[in-house]
Amino acid sequence: MGEEVNVRSAIHFASAALLLAALSLGSAQLAAAADIPDPAADAKAFQKFFTQKFPKVKLDDFVNGPYSMNEDMHRQWEEKEQFPPYDFSLDLGKEMFSKPFRNGKSYADCFPNQGIGIRQNYPTFDEKEGKVITLELALNRCREANGEAPFSYVKDEMAALTAYMAFTSRGKPFDIKIPNDPRALEAYQNGKRYFYTRRGQLNFSCASCHVQNPGERIRAEVLAPALGILNAMPIYRSEWGGMGTISRRFTTCNSQIRGVPLEPQSDEYRDLEYYLSYVSNGLPISGPGARP
Amino acid sequence: MRDNMLKSVLALTAVLLIAGATSARAASSEADFKAAYAAAEAANKEAASLRNQWTTTAAALAAAKKAADSGDFDQAVASSKEAEALAKASIFQATSEKEAWKALEIR
Numbered sequence: 339m340g341e342e343v344n345v346r347s348a349i350h351f352a353s354a355a356l357l358l359a360a361l362s363l364g365s366a367q368l369a370a371a372a373d374i375p376d377p378a379a380d381a382k383a384f385q386k387f388f389t390q391k392f393p394k395v396k397l398d399d400f401v402n403g404p405y406s407m408n409e410d411m412h413r414q415w416e417e418k419e420q421f422p423p424y425d426f427s428l429d430l431g432k433e434m435f436s437k438p439f440r441n442g443k444s445y446a447d448c449f450p451n452q453g454i455g456i457r458q459n460y461p462t463f464d465e466k467e468g469k470v471i472t473l474e475l476a477l478n479r480c481r482e483a484n485g486e487a488p489f490s491y492v493k494d495e496m497a498a499l500t501a502y503m504a505f506t507s508r509g510k511p512f513d514i515k516i517p518n519d520p521r522a523l524e525a526y527q528n529g530k531r532y533f534y535t536r537r538g539q540l541n542f543s544c545a546s547c548h549v550q551n552p553g554e555r556i557r558a559e560v561l562a563p564a565l566g567i568l569n570a571m572p573i574y575r576s577e578w579g580g581m582g583t584i585s586r587r588f589t590t591c592n593s594q595i596r597g598v599p600l601e602p603q604s605d606e607y608r609d610l611e612y613y614l615s616y617v618s619n620g621l622p623i624s625g626p627g628a629r630p
Numbered sequence: 631m632r633d634n635m636l637k638s639v640l641a642l643t644a645v646l647l648i649a650g651a652t653s654a655r656a657a658s659s660e661a662d663f664k665a666a667y668a669a670a671e672a673a674n675k676e677a678a679s680l681r682n683q684w685t686t687t688a689a690a691l692a693a694a695k696k697a698a699d700s701g702d703f704d705q706a707v708a709s710s711k712e713a714e715a716l717a718k719a720s721i722f723q724a725t726s727e728k729e730a731w732k733a734l735e736i737r
Contacts, residue, residue, distance in 0.1 A: 380736075383736050383737055384736050387736045530735070531731055534731040534732070534734045534735050535727045535731040536723060536727050536730070536731070537682055537723065537724075537727070538684060538685075539684045539685070539686045539716070539719075539720075541723065543731065543734060545734050546734075549734070549736065550734075593685060596684055596685045596686050597682070597683070597684060597685065598683035598684065598685055598688065600681060606681065
């Protein structure tokens with residue numbers, strides 16, 4: 339009798355321990371699941387947020403930034419597009435792109451499909467290097483590999499080259515891939531964190547302007563929605579009196595909120611571009627663009 | 631003799647009083663500036679390691695150096711202290727944002 343009770347209590351004890359173990363394992367898995375980024379779900383939620391906030395704006399029209407937010411501006415822009423201010427840069431880019439390097443090779447040799455119609459695939463994740471490769475970075479690496487000096491990331495030549503490459507991809511939807519590599523997912527997550535992190539003395543994140551306040555004015559400017567914000571890059575900005583690349587956009591955003599900008603093409607900016615491009619997957623490339 | 635003693639005591643008191651008064655409203659020295667500037671620079675370096683420096687910190691540091699170069703150590707110390715306060719605020723921001731950014735995320 340005594341032995342039977344002992345066996346019974348042992349069984350109870352064991353099953354309770356098993357239950358506890360199962361519970362703690364389950365909760366650990368749940369916690370892990372909450373921490374693992376889900377880019378596909380993020381992109382869906384991101385696009386839903388903007389289409390619900392602006393039900394009158396067609397999904398593809400978000401790539402037109404402030405022009406999608408305001409009818410008057412949209413009309414002005416359509417007229418401006420007949421003689422677009424980025425035309426000079428586009429012509430220069432086309433010329434530069436086709437001109438061979440001193441070693442006889444050219445940009446076309448560095449890219450798939452000779453560099454034509456591929457803008458929508460950048461940034462890519464390089465599994466060999468374990469890092470994000472933006473188009474601007476790939477262009478300078480191409481130059482360096484062929485014995486040419488790299489260009490400034492923020493304007494002029496770099497803007498001209500990316501303007502031409504974007505132009506050959508106009509209308510093609512962003513198609514950013516995140517390979518099954520934990521480092522790619524980490525880069526994506528780092529980019530997302532950068533996007534939402536407040537910085538600078540003004541305590542703004544990218545999202546403060548481009549998620550919480552698109553369509554609103556910040557002084558004389560109408561803020562662009564984050565959805566599709568890179569599809570139009572590079573851009574001619576009247577405020578800058580010239581062309582600017584994605585690098586220029588990121589660094590000036592940072593200094594405008596009184597933060598010291600990072601180096602163009604630093605890991606943070608590359609990851610940010612990766613995140614922002616991924617969540618705009620499916621929206622067409624519209625670059626080069628023009629902005630007030 | 632006694633008069634003379636009184637005079638010298640009075641003179642000494644006057645000297646001490648003047649010395650006391652000037653030291654109470656003492657101008658900052660170059661050493662004060664150097665200490666304040668080093669503290670501000672150290673905080674700004676920490677902000678740099680968090681990849682979160684502010685442009686206003688850099689401006690206050692530059693203003694401190696400019697004031698020191700022109701011999702205005704009061705202003706140099708004041709600007710250094712401002713720079714240190716700004717750098718510390720940027721460190722606080724970077725630290726609190728390590729978790730706080732998630733509150734803004736679109737889900």
